[in-house]
Amino acid sequence: MALTYNWDILGHDTSLQLLEDDLTRGQVSHAYLFAGPESVGKFAVAKRMAHILQCEGNFCGECHVCKEIEKGYHGDTIEMADDGDTVKIETVRKLMDRLNMSGQSPKKILLMQNIERMTLESSNALLKTLEDPTGDTVFLLTTSNVKDVIQTILSRVRMVKFGRLADEVVVDLMRKMHPLIEEDMVAAVAEMALGRPGKALDLLDDRELFERYRTMYEDVEQFLRAPDRTKQFLYIEELTKAAKEDGHSLLKEFLDVFQVVLRRELLVNAEGKRAILGRDKILQLLDKVMEAQYLLQRNINARLLLENMMLTI
Numbered sequence: 001m002a003l004t005y006n007w008d009i010l011g012h013d014t015s016l017q018l019l020e021d022d023l024t025r026g027q028v029s030h031a032y033l034f035a036g037p038e039s040v041g042k043f044a045v046a047k048r049m050a051h052i053l054q055c056e057g058n059f060c061g062e063c064h065v066c067k068e069i070e071k072g073y074h075g076d077t078i079e080m081a082d083d084g085d086t087v088k089i090e091t092v093r094k095l096m097d098r099l100n101m102s103g104q105s106p107k108k109i110l111l112m113q114n115i116e117r118m119t120l121e122s123s124n125a126l127l128k129t130l131e132d133p134t135g136d137t138v139f140l141l142t143t144s145n146v147k148d149v150i151q152t153i154l155s156r157v158r159m160v161k162f163g164r165l166a167d168e169v170v171v172d173l174m175r176k177m178h179p180l181i182e183e184d185m186v187a188a189v190a191e192m193a194l195g196r197p198g199k200a201l202d203l204l205d206d207r208e209l210f211e212r213y214r215t216m217y218e219d220v221e222q223f224l225r226a227p228d229r230t231k232q233f234l235y236i237e238e239l240t241k242a243a244k245e246d247g248h249s250l251l252k253e254f255l256d257v258f259q260v261v262l263r264r265e266l267l268v269n270a271e272g273k274r275a276i277l278g279r280d281k282i283l284q285l286l287d288k289v290m291e292a293q294y295l296l297q298r299n300i301n302a303r304l305l306l307e308n309m310m311l312t313i
Contacts, residue, residue, distance in 0.1 A: 006059045011165040029158040031139040036162030038144045039198030046140040050109045076105035082113040089121040108137045116148035123150045130156045164195025173197045194260045216257040224276045232310045240303040259289045288312045
């Protein structure tokens with residue numbers, strides 16, 4: 001697919017074409033919501049779009065504007081740092097104050113990740129600005145969970161959906177970013193990333209994370225092949241104890257790996273090959289894992305949550 005602008009993005013052709021159409025027709029919306037799984041590249045596309053909108057060329061990457069945006073220094077391109085926590089109203093108010101300051105560029109652009117993490121108060125503060133934006137302002141928002149975004153915000157944005165990428169595209173990206181990567185590492189990371197380029201690069205850049213994922217992957221496969229309630233519950237007990245030290249990030253990793261294994265098994269099943277579990281059981285477990293991921297964000301008792309999930313196996 002031939003694109004007019006220099007996106008420098010692998011995959012997401014349909015999403016990029018939709019944005020290109022808006023840009024070339026001069027019909028850029030005042031607010032976009034890029035929706036899709038975590039780590040598939042939504043925010044990378046949002047930043048590229050900010051470049052295209054602010055650069056005098058078509059995202060040349062060389063002018064002072066492009067360099068300032070890339071480093072986060074551009075005064076009229078405001079980026080909310082994602083610290084993985086709830087987005088509180090004070091944070092949103094500060095962003096809105098910055099939007100109202102006079103600038104040097106024709107446009108003001110606000111980049112916000114994971115708006116599903118906003119409290120109701122902060123959502124309403126954002127909504128107020130979406131309803132009555134100051135000057136030529138463009139909001140580039142992302143979410144990994146549309147159902148947690150309030151309906152009134154959804155009704156005021158142009159939604160662009162993003163999905164997981166084919167393994168070949170993720171492999172191409174890994175080789176582009178890490179030309180000397182070994183083939184066995186490429187295969188292992190691609191399997192665990194499951195179509196998420198951001199996750200693939202995280203695993204490549206953090207060897208400790210990669211080893212944790214690989215160990216958990218093997219553990220989950222063993223749970224599915226030979227269910228043993230005693231071993232499962234002991235594993236969950238040890239995991240939840242360790243996770244208390246890191247704010248549940250270890251549990252999030254475990255659930256992510258569990259979902260990866262199940263989705264891989266679903267693909268094996270669809271190809272007519274012999275999977276560990278039948279399709280109906282895989283889908284049932286996937287629902288439980290995604291429910292656990294959702295409830296974990298709401299501080300439900302993690303151990304009971306995971307034990308309940310394991311009982312489905």
